[in-house]
Amino acid sequence: MRVTGMSEPAVPTALVAASVTRRGWGWGKAGQSVLPVLTVLAAIVAAWYLAAVWMNASWVRDQAARAGETVTAAQVVRATMVQERPVLPAPHQVAAGLWDGVAGQKITSKRSLVWHGWITLSATLAGFALGSSAGILLAVGIVHSRVMDLSIMPWAVASQTVPILAIAPMVIVVLASVGVTGLLPKALIAAWLSFFPVLVGMVKGLRAPDPMQFDLMRSWNAGGGQVLRYLRLPSSLPWLFASLKVAIAAALVGTIVGELPAGATQGLGARLLSGSYYGQTIQIWSALFAAAILAAALVWLIGAIERVTLRRMGLAR
Amino acid sequence: MNSPRPALRPAPAAETANPVIEARGVSLTFPTADGPVHALKDVNLTIAQGEFVSFIGPSGCGKTTFLRAIAALESPTAGQLTVNGMSPDAARRARAYGYVFQAPGLYPWRTIAGNISLPLEIMGFDKADRQRRIARVLELVELSQFGGRYPWQLSGGMQQRASIARALAFDADILLMDEPFGALDEIVRDRLNEALRALWARTGKTIGFVTHSIPEAVYLSTRIVVMSPRPGRITDVIESPLPRDRPLEIRDSKEFAEISHRVREGLRAGHAGHGDE
Numbered sequence: 001m002r003v004t005g006m007s008e009p010a011v012p013t014a015l016v017a018a019s020v021t022r023r024g025w026g027w028g029k030a031g032q033s034v035l036p037v038l039t040v041l042a043a044i045v046a047a048w049y050l051a052a053v054w055m056n057a058s059w060v061r062d063q064a065a066r067a068g069e070t071v072t073a074a075q076v077v078r079a080t081m082v083q084e085r086p087v088l089p090a091p092h093q094v095a096a097g098l099w100d101g102v103a104g105q106k107i108t109s110k111r112s113l114v115w116h117g118w119i120t121l122s123a124t125l126a127g128f129a130l131g132s133s134a135g136i137l138l139a140v141g142i143v144h145s146r147v148m149d150l151s152i153m154p155w156a157v158a159s160q161t162v163p164i165l166a167i168a169p170m171v172i173v174v175l176a177s178v179g180v181t182g183l184l185p186k187a188l189i190a191a192w193l194s195f196f197p198v199l200v201g202m203v204k205g206l207r208a209p210d211p212m213q214f215d216l217m218r219s220w221n222a223g224g225g226q227v228l229r230y231l232r233l234p235s236s237l238p239w240l241f242a243s244l245k246v247a248i249a250a251a252l253v254g255t256i257v258g259e260l261p262a263g264a265t266q267g268l269g270a271r272l273l274s275g276s277y278y279g280q281t282i283q284i285w286s287a288l289f290a291a292a293i294l295a296a297a298l299v300w301l302i303g304a305i306e307r308v309t310l311r312r313m314g315l316a317r
Numbered sequence: 318m319n320s321p322r323p324a325l326r327p328a329p330a331a332e333t334a335n336p337v338i339e340a341r342g343v344s345l346t347f348p349t350a351d352g353p354v355h356a357l358k359d360v361n362l363t364i365a366q367g368e369f370v371s372f373i374g375p376s377g378c379g380k381t382t383f384l385r386a387i388a389a390l391e392s393p394t395a396g397q398l399t400v401n402g403m404s405p406d407a408a409r410r411a412r413a414y415g416y417v418f419q420a421p422g423l424y425p426w427r428t429i430a431g432n433i434s435l436p437l438e439i440m441g442f443d444k445a446d447r448q449r450r451i452a453r454v455l456e457l458v459e460l461s462q463f464g465g466r467y468p469w470q471l472s473g474g475m476q477q478r479a480s481i482a483r484a485l486a487f488d489a490d491i492l493l494m495d496e497p498f499g500a501l502d503e504i505v506r507d508r509l510n511e512a513l514r515a516l517w518a519r520t521g522k523t524i525g526f527v528t529h530s531i532p533e534a535v536y537l538s539t540r541i542v543v544m545s546p547r548p549g550r551i552t553d554v555i556e557s558p559l560p561r562d563r564p565l566e567i568r569d570s571k572e573f574a575e576i577s578h579r580v581r582e583g584l585r586a587g588h589a590g591h592g593d594e
Binding site: 213216217219221222226230231312314 | 385388389390409410412414415416418420422424425426435436438439440467468469487
């Protein structure tokens with residue numbers, strides 16, 4: 001007992017120390033990374049407040065001049081923080097707008113950011129699934145067929161050089177004219193943007209195993225399908241996850257762009273558009289932040305799946 | 318030896334009983350930007366069943382290329398090469414050989430047993446058969462306790478043993494090894510050499526072994542093929558007089574020193590010949 005008692009603690013403490021430093025969360029040693037992040041965040045918020053005062057002040061002065069009053073600098077600053085339609089809403093106004101949109105409404109309400117967010121999210125996920133499946137399938141084809149490699153890649157590249165802002169309204173209008181509206185047209189635009197990073201990443205990933213691994217497969221007389229299943233696909237996973245993160249953010253952008261054309265009333269994109277029609281800057285910024293938070297959450301989610309999967313497969317340690 | 322055998326091949330000559338690998342005037346030229354490189358030139362060699370043949374020579378002498386040609390991973394540009402009486406590619410498709418590379422090349426997402434199972438799954442062995450074979454080859458390479466571990470949990474030497482087990486699992490009669498212990502330290506290498514000798518004695522495989530270590534070649538082989546570069550060719554073939562039973566200490570014996578000396582002379586001659594050109 002005494003012997004084990006003396007030697008045992010060494011391992012657990014080492015493990016705990018390793019897991020703490022690897023995580024990079026919390027204070028202590030990891031605090032070195034939290035502090036710079038908070039500093040940058042504070043600097044951004046401060047700059048934002050200054051910009052809000054500077055950009056909203058002229059309206060305050062105009063109002064005062066019209067009413068024949070004189071205002072002190074302190075009054076101007078105070079007034080720039082509480083306008084209903086500021087040029088640039090202050091951070092706390094956006095935060096309040098965001099909070100009201102998320103928690104202050106019934107989630108079935110047309111003023112609820114949760115409801116609009118869900119509309120956008122569902123089209124994003126559908127487009128992402130469609131686009132990344134297409135990307136993976138095309139990559140498999142390209143890796144196995146020289147003809148596909150030569151014929152598909154240039155078109156894939158060309159598809160991405162067409163401005164999505166030009167394509168999106170056409171897709172929406174054309175599909176609406178044949179009676180297809182709602183989720184599908186937006187999902188198609190999202191898929192259009194998200195297939196490309198997956199295609200490029202997977203072509204690279206499927207070709208990633210070193211020549212020795214392919215020689216081994218050849219020595220076992222493995223067929224192309226077996227090489228794909230046992231070697232290429234598992235080896236490509238790090239590339240797949242990296243490209244999926246890019247793809248899901250691109251899918252969200254595509255969906256929002258798909259919600260912008262006139263007539264759209266649902267989704268974060270429509271919320272942005274209607275906000276700009278009526279000069280509801282707080283609404284615009286709230287929708288903008290909702291979209292950013294959604295994107296960050298989606299990318300984080302894929303990152304979490306990536307970490308678990310790659311660790312379990314022994315591809316990341 | 319006189320028992321009736323299927324008349325697939327003509328009766329073998331006395332000194333080449335059951336030739337497994339036959340090379341007749343084999344040449345292999347790689348085209349490169351700087352003109353053709355003669356990796357192999359006019360190589361003649363017959364390897365009989367159950368032999369342990371080492372190929373030794375400086376880099377660029379074509380020893381690896383020759384082994385890869387036997388495995389149908391390269392194609393000779395001239396001459397005739399047969400494996401089990403077939404073309405190398407037919408032999409590859411008939412799964413005639415197991416190949417061991419310098420790196421173990423184990424999949425990190427599969428356990429040791431899972432890695433050994435991989436060629437068996439590809440070849441369509443059923444599950445019970447796979448498990449039987451995995452247990453048997455793990456025992457052969459003395460890794461029975463480690464089937465459930467992942468490659469990163471094992472030392473380099475153990476990983477290489479696992480890769481040998483993987484090459485043995487589907488019962489190919491030929492084992493081709495390309496500097497399998499080149500990346501390991503001296504002590505581990507000694508132990509694995511001893512284990513490989515024992516494994517060869519127990520299984521009766523025909524082994525082709527590429528190395529650039531003279532002691533390794535002399536200790537392991539029944540025959541040592543000395544090669545030299547530019548163009549890659551055979552300069553000497555040494556029949557080992559060492560007994561079948563070889564403890565590691567045999568390396569201190571006079572015969573061992575004599576063979577080592579002859580190998581070294583062969584390597585030097587190949588080099589000098591090149592200098593005279």
